[in-house]
Amino acid sequence: MSAYLAVVVATALVSVALAPGQPVYGDRTPWQGISYDDLREEPTATGWSIDLGTVLAPDTPAECLRYRDEPVGAGRVLLRAAGAWTYGFANDSDCGSATAGVGTRLALVDTADGDVLWVHDVAEDLAAAGLSGPAEVASATAVDGSDLVLVQARADGRTVLITLETSSGETRQRTPPTATVDSEQFQASGRVVVSGWQPSEGAAFRYRLRDVRHLGRILWEGSGSVEGQVLALPDRLVVARSTSTVQIGLDGRPSTWRSDLDDLGGYVVRPDAVVGPVRGVDRGFTAVGLDGATAWTSSPAASGAYSAARSCLTVTDLGDDRLSCVDWRTGEVRWSRPADGASSADGLPGQTDDTVYATVSAPGDGPQSVRALDGATGSTLATIPLPDGAVPVAASRTVGYALAFGSSGGRSTLVAFDLASGDTLWSYAGQLQVATWAGSFVEVDVDGVARRLVAPSPEVVAP
Secondary structure, eight states: OHHHHHHHHHHHHHHHHHOTTOOOOOOSOOGGGOOOOOOOSOOBSOSOEEEHHHHHSTTSOGGGEEEEEEEOSTTEEEEEEEEGGGGTOOOOHHHHTTTTTTTOEEEEEETTTTEEEEEEEHHHHHHHTTOOSOOEEEEEEEOTTSSEEEEEEEETTEEEEEEEETTTOOEEEEOOOEEOOTTOEEEEETTEEEEEEOSSTTSOOEEEEEETTEEEEEEEEEEOOSSOOEEEETTEEEEEOSSOEEEEETTOOEEEOSSOGGGBSSOEEOSSEEEEEBTTOSSOEEEEETTSOEEEEOOTTOOSEEEEOSSEEEEEETTTTEEEEEETTTOOEEEEEEOTTEEEEEOOTTOSSOOEEEEEEOSTTOOEEEEEEOTTTOOEEEEEEEOTTOEEEEEOSSEEEEEEOOTTSSSOEEEEEETTTOOEEEEEEOSSEEEEETTEEEEEOTTSEEEEOBOSSOOOOOO
16 A cells, blocks of 8 residues: 555656646756745744844944845855945934944854854954044955955044954954045955055056955055056956056066956956956947957947846847847857846846846836846746835745835835746835845844744745
8 A cells, every 4th residue: 555655646746747837946056156045935033033233333223223244155144234324314313423433343143043153343453553533344245265354444544454264253464554545446356455546636546466365465566547447356456557458466477468458348257257348339248358368249239238147148228128138158149139118137146047137117106027038038937026116136946036115214125926927925024124144034123133034834846
């Protein structure tokens, strides 16, 4: 009897898998490296909790704060507080002074269980560098391929670069303070760290190249152009000059880059290429290798605003109402179709297929929709209705997510939709702030307490 039941069950499973109209979901690795929670049922804020105010900004009124997050690989997130005004909320008289100096504390959190792994106050690094005024963290990011967090901080009109050990939060190195100027430039990619400034109005920018693993040593210092075109790549710095473009490797030796950085009217940096429109040419895109050698130039048929999807560069021509997909590898226009009112087209972090999501906004204050397009052909797979102003932010294996405006005045409502049908699965209205923390969804309430959103019961959709 048990053998008979096993045969029946196996047959039933095969029948379900082959049934007509069965939803099809992707099976590739998550795009951009982070896997998001697959929440098919409306979640509740009943997972772990963290009092962010106590951890990041003690004694600061909760209503004056919002929180910034930066993924540090899969399952870990770097957090810091910011004044509510940085998210578009005007500080009232009680918040203006209360948020002065807020944001210098950094915390690394394990999103699986909500453990705070460490807290580091950058103000202490600035004090050790002889700076005592109100401190500001301009940026704090994880460095790909290393166990480091790179911080750019300021106080007393001076700027300091700091590296922290991701494993412990301890300071590894910091640079001597330099004068903070309005023309200050800063980029980091891989091991390459570049800072720049314009000595005087109309003068060529000056740049300093450092290795993130050895911040105390300047590998190269030199001039660029008056326009200040510079690009940090994972293994080299590219600097445009008035007559040529140079590249400087981590050995500090300059050489000629094989293209002109000024010729690129913006760019998307890929692991092996820099892709962008050709400046001065009305139509078409080009890709150059990290050494500047031209890899391909697309057909002039591709023209307009551009963005990145998993398998292609998406190009939206609002004038001609055309949406095109330019193959990353060859530059060929894989497909081109009527945009049907779409103003942009993108991939979604975490998606496990090559779907392109084209956003169409209704006139006035009406709702908007997103069309899911087949990345290989451009054909419409589904139409996804969304509230006015909603922004698609991520995808898991079967669920897409968008953030919409809520009662807090910010994007505090999370909307979930089925990736195969486009149907809305649920909408969760948060109190103050809803965020994606390295693949997990978190609500921050009016008291500054963050809670992980979890499904009432796990619902697993078969591949």
